[in-house]
Amino acid sequence: MTGTLYGVGLGPGDPELVTRKAARLIGSARVIAYPALAGSDSLARAIAADLIPADAREIVMEVPMTPAREPAQAAYDTGAARIASELDAGHDVVCLCEGDPFFYGSFMYLHARLAPRYAVEVVPGVSSLTACAAVSGRPLVARNEVMTVLPGPLPEAELRRRLHAADTLAILKVGRHLPRLRAVLEAEGLAERAVYVERATLAEEVRLPLRDAPETAPYFSMILVTKGADPWL
Amino acid sequence: MTGTLYGVGLGPGDPELVTRKAARLIGSARVIAYPALAGSDSLARAIAADLIPADAREIVMEVPMTPAREPAQAAYDTGAARIASELDAGHDVVCLCEGDPFFYGSFMYLHARLAPRYAVEVVPGVSSLTACAAVSGRPLVARNEVMTVLPGPLPEAELRRRLHAADTLAILKVGRHLPRLRAVLEAEGLAERAVYVERATLAEEVRLPLRDAPETAPYFSMILVTKGADPWL
The missing domain is CATH 3.40.1010.10 (Tetrapyrrole methylase, N-terminal domain)
Structure with missing residues (x-):
């Protein structure tokens, strides 16, 4: 055996x-x-x-x-x-x-x-996706909402094309791509709805509005672009 | 307090x-x-x-x-x-x-x-998304792949528009929409890559190729459309 x-x-x-x-x-x-x-x-x-x-x-x-x-x-x-x-x-x-x-x-x-x-x-285990949502107090999706998960290293043209195709976006593997991702989200009018989370649920966890995120991010970091809480009231 | x-x-x-x-x-x-x-x-x-x-x-x-x-x-x-x-x-x-x-x-x-x-x-808890992938032996996403999560009740035109926008699709809340979803996936050439899972990790769990799925599905059911295993070799 x-x-x-x-x-x-x-x-x-x-x-x-x-x-x-x-x-x-x-x-x-x-x-x-x-x-x-x-x-x-x-x-x-x-x-x-x-x-x-x-x-x-x-x-x-x-x-x-x-x-x-x-x-x-x-x-x-x-x-x-x-x-x-x-x-x-x-x-x-x-x-x-x-x-x-x-x-x-x-x-x-x-x-x-x-x-x-x-x-x-x-x-199966708890994924970073829902862990980042939990620690930042940001519900991901409800009812008939659509979510797209994007890796940060995607080329800019592909990122731009996909950004508006969902109600909720999760961008993983942010790392060294953070300045580029922030610029794209700002240009597309999504930056104000975005939060940055690194090392979720660890002692070194960082949670910030995207505009305040550091210039350099570790591999284990994520940007969430969600709606506010109001749609679930 | x-x-x-x-x-x-x-x-x-x-x-x-x-x-x-x-x-x-x-x-x-x-x-x-x-x-x-x-x-x-x-x-x-x-x-x-x-x-x-x-x-x-x-x-x-x-x-x-x-x-x-x-x-x-x-x-x-x-x-x-x-x-x-x-x-x-x-x-x-x-x-x-x-x-x-x-x-x-x-x-x-x-x-x-x-x-x-x-x-x-x-x-945070283990989501049905990764649980369905685990029990069906279907990896969801690797490297720079994109995943989209769609609720089954979406209108057909919106479903069709979104089906080709990602490498991996998870369709949740299948329920009574199963026949309609199967027809759309067949028409779009995606049915052969699709698995149907209901009540993942429970004793009553069901896992089937989409073509063999029952006509009526419970609310807690999902369709996963993934690549095969080869891309990860």
């Missing part, structure tokens, strides 16, 4: 936003896997730190942050091979994922490599 | 997908509030049933399911007034919300009424 791979969403950062199912799976795991940006600590491991058994084996996937895809793909190839060895030996593997595994999560790269050959269960 | 209103997301249905924070807040609550469709049991209460203290007071908001908005608004007016009485007396109130409170959640109607006057904390 081969083992099962669990892709476990950990939520946005606050360890209390881990689900009871994720906590149970991690707490009884014998093999844990997680990505870490090369040279950095793993946020996923930090969120789950108080749950990981002291004697669990840990498979760390060091993922280089480069514009080229090949180095990251090679890191996931290597990680998938190490996970496959454990599964072949009949051991379950719990893979830790920031946020939700299937919402811009790196677990998708392991899923693509391993789901054709092994039993895989994905445990 | 007035009390604090907590809007607590419970996730899609499996009680194990409740976060540790939600479990702590519910387990120590003295006053619990939740909506129930008039004449039905409350799904929110059912998800949290094993956590609710036996001596907690319960405020039930019976919400009529009518096309007109006024009867539901009146139910939230009454519920908000009862919650306000508890908050004025210095009692915290924990409001139970299916999924995430700010993602098509009825908590938004209480938030609009009470957040201007009282301390409100929103605790």
Whole structure:
């Protein structure tokens, strides 16, 4: 019998936003896997730190942050091979994922490599999307409203084209694109309805009107463009 | 000192997908509030049933399911007034919300009424969106992909216009609109990439290719139109 791979969403950062199912799976795991940006600590491991058994084996996937895809793909190839060895030996593997595994999560790269050959269960987690809405007190969508989720690195022409196609916009992966995104939203008359959130639910969380956001943003940051509260009265 | 209103997301249905924070807040609550469709049991209460203290007071908001908005608004007016009485007396109130409170959640109607006057904390939950993706093994979005979330009751012309505006589509609140939505997706050449999910993570969960979906769907159902797994390899 081969083992099962669990892709476990950990939520946005606050360890209390881990689900009871994720906590149970991690707490009884014998093999844990997680990505870490090369040279950095793993946020996923930090969120789950108080749950990981002291004697669990840990498979760390060091993922280089480069514009080229090949180095990251090679890191996931290597990680998938190490996970496959454990599964072949009949051991379950719990893979830790920031946020939700299937919402811009790196677990998708392991899923693509391993789901054709092994039993895989994905445990959904609280996504950064609703966490940013919660901490900023901004309802996302109600009734028949439409929401669009856009990655910040999109080219400007595509951003502009999509900005007016929904009632609510969430722009993820803001990072170094913040000045450009702010300029586009200002030009399109949407900046006054926009809030900026970084590291939602962590101690270092920042929430600001977009106009007051810093010039440089971390990768884990988001801009929400929502309606006011009135439409829900 | 007035009390604090907590809007607590419970996730899609499996009680194990409740976060540790939600479990702590519910387990120590003295006053619990939740909506129930008039004449039905409350799904929110059912998800949290094993956590609710036996001596907690319960405020039930019976919400009529009518096309007109006024009867539901009146139910939230009454519920908000009862919650306000508890908050004025210095009692915290924990409001139970299916999924995430700010993602098509009825908590938004209480938030609009009470957040201007009282301390409100929103605790995000696992949304049906990522839960449906997890149980169907369908990654939602990666890299620079765009996702649009559409409510099923949208008029056909608007649906058609928006269908091609994103890499991934999630159509919520499918319910009685299923035959119409299926016909539109077939006409637009998207049906083969579409899966149908109802009551994700509950014992009665149903997952089917859209072509095999039943003619009548419950309110808690979704259609996901995603790419295949290949783009993530």
